[in-house]
Amino acid sequence: MVGAVVLAIAGTALGTDVDHRLICQVERMAGGGGCGGKGNDAGKPTGGPPGGTGGAGAPTGGPGAPPPEDDPFQPAKCLLSSDETKDTVVVQILFIKISASDQVKVQQWSDGSVTLERVSTRGGGVTGSISASIPGLKNWGGGASLGGSYVKSSGSGGQWMFNSHKSDDHQADLEQNLKDAKQFADFLKAAEKCRNKPPSAHSTELGMICGHIADKKKPPVDPEKAPDVDITKTTTDVSGDVSFGGKYAKDDKKLKSLKDDIAAEIKRTNPKASSAELADRIKKAQDTLVGSAPDTKGVGGASTTGLSGALSKEVVVMRTKTGPDAGKVTFVYTFSMNGSAGVGEKSSGTHMQQIAVTYDAAAYDNEVKNKAPHHPEKLKVITSEESGNGPGINVSGSVNTGPVTIDVGAGGGKSHTRLHTESAELTLTDDQDRTAVEDWIRGRGSNPADGHVPSPHDLTEAPAGTAGPIERLLHDKSQISSLDYNVNTDWWNASLGIGFGLSAGSVGVGFKLFGIDVTHEKKTQTITGNPTYAGAPQVDGSRPWKPFTKCSDTKPIST
DSSP states (O other): OHHHHHHHHTTSTTHHHHHHHHHHHHHHHTTSOTTTSOOOOTTOOSSOSTTSSSOTTOOOSOOOSOOOTTOTTSOSOOEEEEEEEEEEEEEEETTEEEEEEEEEEEEEETTSOEEEEEEEEEEEEEEEEEEEEOTTOGGGTTEEEEEEEEEEEEEEEEEEEEOOOOSSOHHHHHHHHHHHHHHHHHHHHHHHHHHTOOOOTTHHHHHHHHHHHHHTTOOSSOTTSOOSEEEEEEEEEEEEEEEEEEEEEEEOHHHHHHHHHHHHHHHHHOTTOOHHHHHHHHHHHHHHHTOSOOSEEEEEEEEEEEEEEEEEEEEEEEEEOSSTTTTEEEEEEEEEEEEEEOSEEEEEEEEEEEEEEEEEHHHHHHHHHHTOOOOOOEEEEEEEEEEEEEEEEEEEEEEEETTEEEEEEEEEEEEEEEEEEEEEEEEOOSHHHHHHHHHHHTTOSSSOTTTOOOOTTGGGSOOOTTOOHHHHHHHHHOEEEEEEEEEEEEEEEEEEEEEEEEEETTEEEEEEEEEEEEEEEEEEEEEEEEEEEEOSOOTTSOOOEEEOHHHHTSOOOOO
16 A cells, blocks of 8 residues: 555655645654644553553453452463563575574563573565655655565474472562573573584583583573473564655766866857857757756665554464473464554554464374364463554665665664453363364354454453354353553664665666665563453353452562
């Protein structure tokens, strides 16, 4: 749609009006007045999912009295906080895009346990862009460009669980288990540093010394065991962005000198001509000998990303080898879309839907081998909405050398967002429920999962007459919770590219011969507000919200 707009208004007088409308729209998305409208408070979502900051549909009247600890509808634990670091490198050769990323995540849980997760992914795909000069976009540099990419990646990693400290005091357990997790993370870093040392004349001796130093970082738990959970994942990303900016130029001294010489010669050979005649003859002579070339030549440009968006589909397979879920395999299907807008103060939003299905690993593998029906043991549906803003900017500059362009870009910033998440989790105990879930996942029946994912909040209301079997099953038996988090993200980005471009009128098409892009992101997610869960179904079919005490009784530890 952005591409159609850019091409439609290129070379027309509509640019001035569009310029004003773009400013208004970005102000609205950034939470401002929107050229006369009443804006919202910065970072405060309007409408949105229940349980958030006063959004439409939020639980009203407050939760009821504290529930008994043995309420079967209260989940056993919740996520208190998450610290995540991700580094991404993207290399582009012509239209081919190759990406690599490494992600480390430490999560604190309300039962006192801590998990450390590390995943590396590699991927490839295609990318392209188009740009145009647009009269009237004076506030946006006089031009716009559209870029897009498609990347499919796969990765693997592991998850370690730290829960050796177990007592009735979950807060004390969390402190000790987090200490073990941190120590283990330091050990992993030190061990990797030893493995990545370049070869030398004394590699063996230096490796032994390095390994001895790394061993000192081992926590009291056994860190040499394999991960408790093996992780593999496949991700498909489709993204696009529109940038606003313009070209800059300098005087072409050789061309200007040639035109001056032509004018001087015309004046010398026509001493009696009037000023008007001289001007007409000079122009005709210059047009004949030089053509319509301007007195300036383009030497580069600058642009700022104004709008961007992405769609992502991800499949994660988690095989658990130790702990209470040993011998299980879980398939996690995630669909997410996100976008950002604004320059300087960026506004962003993300919507996510996730389905997780757990099977007995040995039985599942045997069913695959024999092409037999599967029998899921657990189903979990999660939805989330994230919105907010914060200072941040992506800028780029370019230098032209003929048709070849050298681009250098950089950016960075901090964002503060509010994340609202809801989940419905169900343990399947009979074959009828298992068959219903399996048919839903595989797209069989009248309400397949790829056509509709029920909102956990909607499941707390009496089922409508058109509700499918999965919605009724989740309403009657699942554990439903509603949680809010504050999310702080620090990021920076740097890029270098060598491109080639062709132009026709006001529209230019360009592509990169080579490019490299590096991004670092650190995200901290901490629970806030009053966690709630949905109690047992009432006579009228509703499920009242209650305090999620197994979540709120333990506080996250700042790292």
